[in-house]
Amino acid sequence: MTIARLAPGEAVTQFAVLDALLAGAYESGIAVSEVRALGDFGLGCCDRLGGEVVILDGEAFECTPDGLVSQMTSEEILPFAVCCRFPAGAAQSIADADLTALADRIDQDLVSRNLFHAVRVDGVFASVRVRVTPRQHHPLPPLPEVTREQIETVIPDARGTLIGFWTPSIYQGIAVAGLHLHFLADDRAGGGHVLDVSIRSAELRLVAYAGFDLRLPTDELFLRTELTHDDDHRIAAAEGGAAQRGAAAV
Numbered sequence: 001m002t003i004a005r006l007a008p009g010e011a012v013t014q015f016a017v018l019d020a021l022l023a024g025a026y027e028s029g030i031a032v033s034e035v036r037a038l039g040d041f042g043l044g045c046c047d048r049l050g051g052e053v054v055i056l057d058g059e060a061f062e063c064t065p066d067g068l069v070s071q072m073t074s075e076e077i078l079p080f081a082v083c084c085r086f087p088a089g090a091a092q093s094i095a096d097a098d099l100t101a102l103a104d105r106i107d108q109d110l111v112s113r114n115l116f117h118a119v120r121v122d123g124v125f126a127s128v129r130v131r132v133t134p135r136q137h138h139p140l141p142p143l144p145e146v147t148r149e150q151i152e153t154v155i156p157d158a159r160g161t162l163i164g165f166w167t168p169s170i171y172q173g174i175a176v177a178g179l180h181l182h183f184l185a186d187d188r189a190g191g192g193h194v195l196d197v198s199i200r201s202a203e204l205r206l207v208a209y210a211g212f213d214l215r216l217p218t219d220e221l222f223l224r225t226e227l228t229h230d231d232d233h234r235i236a237a238a239e240g241g242a243a244q245r246g247a248a249a250v
C-alpha cells in the first residue's frame with residue numbers, strides 16, 4: 001500500500017549548491033531564523049562544516065564532532081540547507097531493515113522519480129552509523145578533503161528520527177541526488193549524517209514536492225568561484241546518491 005502523497009503548492013527550498021561545497025566555496029550561509037521561516041523539517045551543515053544540522057518539528061539542532069547535540073540559535077548560519085513544510089499524514093510500518101532495504105522501500109513508494117521527496121522515519125534503531133565533519137579554517141578546503149577527516153560514530157539502541165530527502169538524479173551537483181539522510185536521537189544524545197542504519201521497527205512517511213526553490217550565496221568567494229559540473233556526478237547519481245557512499249556529500 002502506497003502512502004506517499006503530494007504536498008500541493010509546497011516546495012523544497014535549498015540554500016547553496018553541492019558543487020560549491022565540493023569547490024570549497026562555503027563561506028556564508030542562511031540564518032537559522034530564515035530556514036525556520038521556510039520550513040519545519042530539513043537538514044544542513046554547520047558554519048565552516050563544523051557539524052551536521054537537523055531541522056525537526058521547527059527546531060534546528062547541530063550535531064558536533066564531540067558527539068554533543070545542541071539547539072541552534074536564530075543567528076547561526078548554515079552554508080548548505082534543505083528544508084520544507086512536512087505535512088501530518090499517514091505512515092507505513094517498516095521493520096528489520098538496513099539502509100538498502102529502506103532505500104528500496106522508498107524507491108517503490110515514490111510518487112514519481114521526477115519529483116523531490118521529503119523522508120521521515122520515526123522509530124527504534126538497532127544501530128545508526130553517522131558521520132560529522134570538523135570545523136574548517138581559511139583557506140577553506142574542498143568538501144572531499146573535509147570528509148576525509150570526518151568523525152564516524154555508531155549509535156547503538158537508539159530511539160529517534162531519520163530526516164532527509166530523495167532527489168531526482170538529474171539534480172546531482174546542484175543537490176545531492178538519491179537519498180540523503182540525517183539522524184537525531186530522541187534523547188538528543190547523538191546524531192549526524194547517516195552512513196548506515198539498522199531499523200528494528202519504525203514508521204516511514206514520504207511526501208512529494210513539485211516545487212524546488214533554490215537560493216544561492218552572494219559572498220565574494222561564491223561569486224568568483226567557477227563551478228564545474230563534471231561527469232562524476234552522473235556516475236554517483238547512478239549509484240544511488242553520493243550521500244550513502246559517505247565520500248563527497250554534505
Ligand SMILES: [Zn+2]
Nearest residue numbers: 181193249250
Ligand atoms: Zn548530510
